[in-house]
Amino acid sequence: MTGASEQAQSVQTDDAAQHTGGFRASFDVTTERGGQSYGEMVEQVRTFMDKVRYASPTPDLADEVIDDLKKLNAKLDTMLVDEWTSPSGTRIDLPSRGNITLPPYEILDGGPEGVEATVTFRRFHLGGNGVAHGGHVAIAFDDLGGMAAALKLGGVARTGYLTVHYRSLTPLETPLAIRTWVERFEGRKYFVRGTLYDGDRLCAEMEALFIALKPGQA
Numbered sequence: 327m328t329g330a331s332e333q334a335q336s337v338q339t340d341d342a343a344q345h346t347g348g349f350r351a352s353f354d355v356t357t358e359r360g361g362q363s364y365g366e367m368v369e370q371v372r373t374f375m376d377k378v379r380y381a382s383p384t385p386d387l388a389d390e391v392i393d394d395l396k397k398l399n400a401k402l403d404t405m406l407v408d409e410w411t412s413p414s415g416t417r418i419d420l421p422s423r424g425n426i427t428l429p430p431y432e433i434l435d436g437g438p439e440g441v442e443a444t445v446t447f448r449r450f451h452l453g454g455n456g457v458a459h460g461g462h463v464a465i466a467f468d469d470l471g472g473m474a475a476a477l478k479l480g481g482v483a484r485t486g487y488l489t490v491h492y493r494s495l496t497p498l499e500t501p502l503a504i505r506t507w508v509e510r511f512e513g514r515k516y517f518v519r520g521t522l523y524d525g526d527r528l529c530a531e532m533e534a535l536f537i538a539l540k541p542g543q544a
């Protein structure tokens with residue numbers, strides 16, 4: 327494992343281009359950043375969050391966990407890099423490109439015709455009564471809808487609006503089929519649709535507007 331400064335140096339960046347055109351002027355795809363254990367580190371944190379969601383610790387155990395977490399936070403404090411050079415969101419070899427804030431999905435196919443993926447909502451994505459929180463469903467649609475728009479336009483887009491129609495309950499810990507595609511576009515406006523299925527059962531549908539950013543636009 328290399329230190330933060332070595333890692334930052336190993337990533338090719340262009341300061342002039344980095345901050346033009348929204349999230350990133352050119353979307354970085356990497357498989358190296360953060361090293362070979364980065365995905366497993368993220369997965370362990372997800373597992374921890376699953377357990378936190380359902381744990382009812384004694385005060386003593388909570389204090390013990392707090393101490394352990396403080397140590398872990400201090401470790402990561404020695405390795406912080408900026409948004410543009412962190413592995414999160416760029417690691418195309420990992421679920422959700424290594425972005426821990428997203429429900430973990432795996433891309434099966436992606437291109438101008440759309441994106442097909444498998445998403446698995448975790449125990450910590452619980453809304454109530456054992457099924458997923460609707461907001462987490464919307465996050466999955468937002469990211470994969472944004473990806474469909476990006477792959478169609480060959481650039482970066484921001485969400486103008488996003489509507490989710492919740493058709494039936496969305497289970498946790500079950501690989502679900504999620505699909506997003508650009509239905510039509512008018513100038514910078516990309517109208518994106520999406521579906522989420524548990525087997526043959528439709529859980530949710532999405533309709534969204536993604537707006538292509540102009541050069542230099544944040």
Ligand SMILES: CCCCC/C=C\C/C=C\C/C=C\C/C=C\CCCC(=O)SCCNC(=O)CCNC(=O)[C@H](O)C(C)(C)COP(=O)(O)OP(=O)(O)OC[C@H]1O[C@@H](n2cnc3c(N)ncnc32)[C@H](O)[C@@H]1OP(=O)(O)O
Pocket residue numbers: 353355418433435436437468469470471472473476477483484485486487513514515535537539540543544
């Ligand atoms: C297969 C392996 C693939 C590997 C990976 C490879 C590539 C991946 C590439 C990409 C990355 C992947 C995933 C994507 C990641 C993330 C997606 C999430 C995106 C977000 O989560 S992003 C956060 C939420 N988002 C905002 O934070 C937006 C706040 N907002 C603004 O920043 C401005 O609002 C802006 C810039 C959007 C527009 O501003 P502006 O000034 O440039 O343009 P303007 O206002 O003129 O709008 C132009 C035309 O859109 C119409 N319009 C605008 N808004 C509308 C609305 N709400 N409803 C209906 N129409 C609307 C106007 O009416 C006009 O229409 P017309 O031209 O017809 O008059």
